[in-house]
Amino acid sequence: MIFNNRFKNRVAIVTGGASGIGLGVSERIASEGGTVVLVDLDEEKLQEAKNKLSEFHDRIHIQKVDIAVEKEVASAINKVVDQFGNLDILVNSAGIVGPTGVNILDFEAEAFQKVLSVNLVGSFNLIKHAVKVMQPRGYGRILMLASIAGKDGNPGMAGYTTSKAGVIGLVKGIAKEYAQTEITINALAPAVIATPMNLDTSEQMLEYMTSKIPMGRLGTVEEVAALACWIVSEESSFNTGVVFDISGGRATY
Template identity: 60%
Template sequence: MNTRFNNQVALITGAADGIGKAIAARIASEGATVVLLDINRSLLEKTAAEFREAGYRVTTQIADIANENEVSDAINKVLQDHGKLDIMVNSAGIVGPTSTPIADYPADAFDKIYNINLRGSFLMTKYAVQAMEKNGYGRILLMASIGGKDGNPNMCGYSSMKSGVIGLVKGVGKEYATRNITVNGLAPAVIKTAMNENTSPEQLAYMTAKIPMNRLGTVEEVAAIAAWIISPEASFNTGFIFDISGGRATY
């Protein structure tokens, strides 16, 4: 198990903290060379230092995944530095307004969530598949959400964009189904991360109450299932949305 990702190169976005960091740590511990990408330079360097201290092979990149030139440059740098890209996990994202009915929802906030959560997923996937085709192999995992499947009231921006990510996974997964490149999504329920600090207590309580296990998930639990999805073992799964929801998912 601890050599499952030997000789593989993985690019993880949103990797400075939370789910992205946990996934990167998990696959690095199993032999991958990880490229940590984030927009938060200071936190990213702190995480990279932790990884190096643990003996992981790691490099870092600063980029805004909503900026096409920066995404293209980031993927090209991975190829220049490592010669290939085997895995891309897009974990970067924001929540935006919570406890906010659509009638009060600011359009500029909706646009910001689109740029990061959906446009960012599109751009990272667009350039990752091109890099992976050169090597004839690839695993892509996009972070969706149970809110994108079931819808969370008073969070229309977040729910809409995560629904869009689900559509992106299903469409692009079919496009590349015969090219040894899989494209899947993961839809967590509420996971205990720093992102939740910006979620109102009322919204958080509502979402947690819908989880039959009656608790938040952990980033380590997300990393465990993500590691399988992006491993060579998951060779007959593409265009699919996996759940990690503590029983909340109904389909």
């Protein structure tokens, strides 16, 4: 169900916005009246995403940003504020899987560091600079995409599992720093969702993760977008530091 104008006069940044969950969330926010800046590292896919959302052409904008680089994040967020006057919503869906089906003894340290750089350091950069511009206005909704892997653990995915557990800790800690403001900081922990990101996941690992889901199927981008958009709406005003589950019954806490 689409809620007309739920995000009217709201400005959102959605990272990983060129595809998958990020694109789905962007489309939902735009369809409900919001202005969305899609952020990604792939310029070609960003342009394709903008073309796909052409019916909202006046409210869809794109920026190429490497979220692992703090200066790029700060510049991108400041650019949005300069252009639109404010930043109300940040949804971080950018991330990489890294090696899958790899035992810790064979997991290269360089690969481990790369996954943490994007998934965890990138989250830190985004929260830090979003809060900086949201605080003077006294309003903001920040949502980090974590993963059931960060709560439950997936073998053979040391980098991804660790990075997403770190995102959960980051959200819980920083949310308490701003709990008495109107800035909420939450996380969403999906199980396996049918997205292009899973093209980088081994078939064996996908089968393992799907077997852990009591519903016996992958989640959809539309299902994630629906929950994500409620979390970043004005309605979700008494939730901060929360890890919301969307796992088909896999989550155990």
